[in-house]
Each structure stands twice: as C-alpha cells, then as structure tokens.
Amino acid sequence: MKMSTVMPEPDKRRHATCGVSAAAYCDYFAELFEAIRLTNPPENLNAVLKFAKRATQALGIIYIEGAHEIQILDPGLVIPPSVLSDLRSFAVSQTNLVDLSEEMVSFAPSDGLAQCALSVLPITPQNGRPASIVFVHPKGQCPPGALLKEIGGICQISIERSAEHVDLQVISQSRQIQVDFLKRVLTVGRSDYERTYEDILSACELLIRSRHAVIWLVNQRYGKLTLRAQIGAQEDQLRPVLNVDDSLTGDAIAANDICFIPDLLAPEVKDRFRSHDKATALGLRAMVVIPIRKDRDKKREEIVAVLSIFPSDPEFVFNKEELEIVSTEIGAALRIARDYEREAILDGLLKEAHRSKDLNSYLHRVAQFIAGSMQVEGVSIFVWDEMTQRLQLRGTTGIDSEERKSQIFYLRGEGFTGRVFAEAVPLILDERTQADKRGGTRAKYNETTKEKLGSVLMIPIFRIERADIQTDPNQTVGRRTSIGVIRCANKLTYSKQLVDCFSDADLEMLEYIGRIIAPYIELAQAEDRRASLLSRISHEILSPIASIRGTADHMLRKSTTISLVEAMALTADIQVHATMLRMLCGGIQIVNATAVGLQTYKKREVKLMREVIRPVLDMIKPIARSQHLRFDSIKAFGGEELRVSSDPLALQQIIFNMLTNSVKYMRKEAPDEFWVSIECELGDGCSYVYVSDNGIGIESTEKDHVFDYGYRGKKVHKIDAKGIGLGLFICRTISEGLEAKLDLISLRRPTTFRLRLPLAVKERLR
C-alpha cells in the first residue's frame, strides 16, 4: 500500500465542515479538563479520547501507542486488521499531523472506510512512549488542525499523568506504604513523647492491618518482656510481663529475626502462646513478631523491643523482606523519640529548678518527676553532706517510712546505697529482700511501694568532671566523684504476680537525669559548705578573740595585784591566741586568693631551718605548752645548711598547719608520750621535710581525703568538734603553688607527711 505523507496546512483544513462552533469548543475543553481533573489518571486518556471524539464529531478514534498497542475507541467501527497494521506502521513514523483524506480510497478500497477521511496526530509525551491518535471522520468533515492539536496536547498531558501514575502505582504496591510508614514513624513522639509507642503501633497499621498489636520492651538483663503499649484489646486481657525463654514472642529474640506464626492454635505453638485465651476471644489466628533493634547492627543484644502484630486479614501474606523496614526504622524512631523525651525531661527539670525554693524542695520535685517519667513508684535522692560526712536523704516520693527524713542517711560504704556512692557504680537488683541479704547490712530505710518491695535501681550522681590540666595538659575527662545517689524502687505491674525489673534503658535514663540535676546539687552543696564554713570560721575567730578580751579584762581588773609571773603568763596566752588567729586568717587568705587566681609567692633562696622551721617552732611551743605538752615534745632534726627555693612565709604556713594538726590530734589520754618530729634531709635534687607524730593516726579509708576541702576525719569528730577542715587543704594548695609536693606517707605510729621542696640554685650546684 502506498500512502501519502503530504502534510496539509492546518489552516487550510475545512473548518466549516466540522459543524462545531468556537463556543462549543470552549465548552468541550472546559468539560474535558474537568473530566481529567476528576477521573483517575489511568482513565484520563479514555476520557480525553471520548471527548475528542465528541468534539471533533469523529466516527471513531484509533489510539496507537508504540509499535504494538492499538485501542479503538468505538467498537462499532470495523477496521480490518490489515488496515490497522498498515495504519500502525504508518502512524509511528509520523512526527506531524497528517491528513489522509484524499488517500483513503486507495488506502482502504474494500471497506466503508473508503468513504472516510483520517487524520493522524502523533504525540510524544515526555515520560511515556510515543503514540498517535487517528481520527476517523466522514469525508469532507475533517476537524480543524488547531482543534486536533489542542486535543493532542491534552492527550499528551493525560498520558504523562497516566505514566506518572503507573510509576506511583508500582511504588504504592511495594514502596508507597513503606514510604507512608516511614513518614509516620519519623514523627513518633514529636508532639508528645509519651505517646511514642502508641504512635509506633499506629504506623505499623499501615503495613499490616491488625486485629490487635502489642509492643513489648525487652529487658535483656533479666530476660523479660514488659508490655509497653497495645491497640485493639483491653488491658486486663493481657499478661503484662513475659519471660523471653518461655514465650512465643520471646522466640523472635532467640531467633534474632522476624517470625511469623500462621496458626496460633496449632499444637506445636499452642503451649508457648501465653495469651491463648485472648487469642480465642479475639479470634486471633496468626502473629507476626518483629524484633526492634537499638541500631542497624543486627545483633541480638541490640534488641530493645518486640512488636507482636496479629493481622486482621485472614488471607494475610507474610513478606519478611517488606517487614525488615519495621525492624530497622522503628529502632531509629525510638532513638529520635528518646531525644524528644530527653528534651522534655530537661525542660521539665529546668522548670522544677525555677519553681523550687531550695535543694530539698527541688529534689522532692525531681523525685516526683522521675516517678512520673519512668513509672517508678518509690524514688529517693540522697546527697552527700561534707560536714557530717553522710549521705543524707533530701528528696523522696512514693515512700512510706516511720523515720523522719532528716534521720535517714547512710555512711560512706554503708549498705548498698552507701556502696553505690563509695564505689561510684550503678546497681540494679531484682529483689529488695535479696539486696538486703546480699548486702549483709540491715536495711536502714526502705521505699515501701503500694504493693510490696520490688526491684531496686541505684545510680551515683557525679560531680561535673573537670579535667586536671595542671597535672596533665592533655587530660580531657576528670576524676568521677560521687555527690549523691538516686535510688528507685520499681513499680509493680498490675498483674500483681510478676516483678517488673529495671532495664538498662531505665539505667540510662536515670543517669541522664542524674547529669542534669548534678550541677544544682553541686551548687547547693557549695552554698551549704560556704555557709557552714563561714559559721565555723567565725567560730574559730571569735573563740580566741573572746579569750584575748577576757584575758585583757582580767589583767586590767587585777592590775594592782597581779604578779609579774602571772602577767607574763597571761600575755603569753594572748600571744598564742593572736598567733593562731594570724595563721588561720593567713591560710584562708591564701586559699581564697588561689581560688581566684590572685595568689603570688615571693620565691627566693630560703635557709630551711633558720627561716622556716625555727620560727614555726617558736610559734608552736607556747601552743604546745597551752595543751600541757612537754617542752621537748616537738623536735627538729637535720638540714641546718639546707637551702630551698621557696617563699618562707608560705612555707611557715605549711609547717605550722601540720604541727598544729599534730598537736590537735594527739592521744589525749597520753600527753606525756606524745611527740612530733620535723626532719629535714637532702634528697635527689630536692629537699625533704618529714613531719611525723604518734597521735591518733589516720584511717586507711580516709587517706585519699585528708587533703580535701573541708574534710574532717571520722575519728576527729570524736575528739575535736571545732576546726574547719582546711588545715591540710591549705598545705596542699600552698605546696602546689610553690612547686613543692606534699604526701601522706605513713598513716599511724607514726603518722608522717613528706614535703618535697625544690633546692635553691646554690644548693644544687653544691
């Protein structure tokens, strides 16, 4: 068949013969667009073609897509297959509108088509296959080319939309639901972190329509599953805690994979399915169990939760690959939700801090906050009290105790609470009674929950870690020091049968809360310490002042009768008090100046014995006499010629403090046996001063604290209530400033401190 490819000019086409007015065209198009807007994309093309047929008053329309697909819009139109085949071959090679009106006789001589004319309109949608629309119309009534082109344009858009839809359809079948699921999962906990788990279950509904769905939290430590949220069943129908080892849900953890149980009532699984009655009541048949991991690492230890979904569709088809997304993405969602939760907790605790008038009321609110956030019934917060050296209860909630709060405390290392503080490690125990038994210490105080004692979680609260860059410039993390303990007694679950144990997630959350409240505790401790210190300092200053005033008054009143010996003795007493005051104030001054970076030392060559030791002995001997010590109880040895590089007055302060400490803590029952020795010797490139005494000694447990600010040993309280606990702290502060080193080298009999001093240049040369 020979076909013409002559393209007539559109404007020369026979408009008049179309019989359709311009207004009607507009109406058609308006109708057409509306139809496209309303109809589904796959049907758009059909709608367009139908309207095109009406608009052009065509006898029929043939739609050819690519080289194969042919759609004849008008079943009444009989087109022989051979003609269609030719037409298709012809149409696909066209790029412009072709009018075949004149050729139809030769094109299809044997059929009625000979009385028709054809217009071939190629269209090339951008995202679809090239196609052609063939308009079949009576001879002499060819629609105008502009109209055909308009229609062609609309068809093109329609095809493009259809093609898009085809892609989306493909996605929707395999991906779109997952995309929706992901979008949903990414928002969990955003508006209300407490609804995180409910949000997760709702998101999972997009993937698997369920009759019932549950999310369990996994406690790897104790092999338990705790129900966290559910949809589709009443609470009392559920067992709230399961053991991983003997439950069907737990099998997914053991398998570390998604599991599908097609028939929950099948004999092989019936015994392991704990909620058998529920399944029967709710008509649950199948169950999908999906482990949720902390991160994408597919380790069993990383499983933090498990989803049990009971599909509602009896024809549910299990596709593990499609559900993998749940396992990985919900873990990520939980991490994000945890951040929301932490943000909310931080916000809540900051608000509480603003609303609380002091540390006690703040910690009480914090305890309530923890109880609300972590579903813990009994919460107690203990804070270390430097002055009384005990871990004092400061904030509680949900507890029942007959003792007054102020009477509830632990000593360092006493019971589990004291041990958590002393050892600075968290502790989780599943049974309170066991805890007492194992601890070997009778519980002083229990958080009694409404039901009975449950499991216990304790964490130490750490002081802010400050790197000691003076000792080590590269140090980034400082020593961890406990300043308190948060103790939780877990709420028992409503089953009243099983104890809900604390998990590592609870521990992590509590540690986070501990980090938030630590600065407030530190601040309050510092404030308490400052107030207490000021009180003690004022006491330490006022006591000798009272004595000086009293002595002076006594001397004045007896001025006419007082003997010279008595007057000299009383004057010496005043001198002792004045010396004590001078050294006390000097030490405090150095500590304060060092704290604000203003302390300077005037270092020079110092003759150790002549300029430091002897002047201090002169000061200390009257003090020793006032304590009824023998005149020779304090002795100095060696080092007559030793010269060190130091500040003599600052060194005097160190030696004076150490000697007064020795005198203060002698064994009162044997003053005649008491002795103190100061021994100086030349060391390897340095000079050593040893201060030893046979006083009450220092406990081994206290050796790490004797230089601490405000520290006073336990034994000290028994024999001396006064003092401010700054003596050795001042010594350590000054020695660091003088590039010297002060150590405790023997605890008792004798108690010996060693001061290492840099030698003067001449001494080194010598």
Place this chain on the structure above:
Amino acid sequence: MILFVDDDEFGMKPFRLAIEDAGLDLRFTDSLEVALELVNSESATIQLIILDVLMPCGAVFSNEETNGGLLTGYRLLEKIQKRRPDIPIIIFSITSPSDMKVEYASENLSFLSKQDTMPAELVAAIKEKSSS
C-alpha cells in the same frame, strides 16, 4: 560547786581564773563522761553548770546525734536535765540557740555568748543564777 564543761580549756582560762578569783568552787572538765559522772555522783554539791555547745561527741553520743558536734552541748543538757532538772545551767557558747535552730525554754536555763561576755560578767551571772 560550779561545773564548767568546755573542750577548750586554754581558751577558757581567763573565765576560769575569774571564777576562782571570785572565791567560787570551780570544777572544770573538757570531758562529757566526767561531766555526767559528776552530775551523778556529786549531784548535791553542784550549784550551777556552765556548758559549751560545740564540743566533740566523745563516747557519750554518736556523731550523728550531735550532728558532728554542733549540738553536743544541747544533747548533754537534755541528759543533765533528765537527772537534775533543778540545776541552773548557763549555756556559754559562741553560737546562739537560734544559730543552731534549737528551742529550749526553762527557768533554770540562760544563754551567754562568749564573745560578748567578759569574765566578770560571767561571774556575776553565776552568782545571780546560783543564788536565785
């Protein structure tokens, strides 16, 4: 006899001297145990007791009972008043009762602050209290 209980024997020297110079029979001790023993054994001869507050708890009390020694004088006071509620007592201390947040009200009890009291004033107070 005047019983003076204070752990700072040296610091209290001018007060002791003034009391002795006034011809009063003074028994000074820095030991809680001795003080309680005297209250028991020489109850009849004790006319008045002078008590410091901030003292070591010794073997009589626990550190907790006295809050690290801050309340030792008051704890001792309670013990003494149980045995001899009629003995006049002067709390002679740097810290005032309000500092310690304690409330003790008794006809036999009075407070003098060390820093504001001269030895002669203490003697006068002793005489007044013991005579009444």
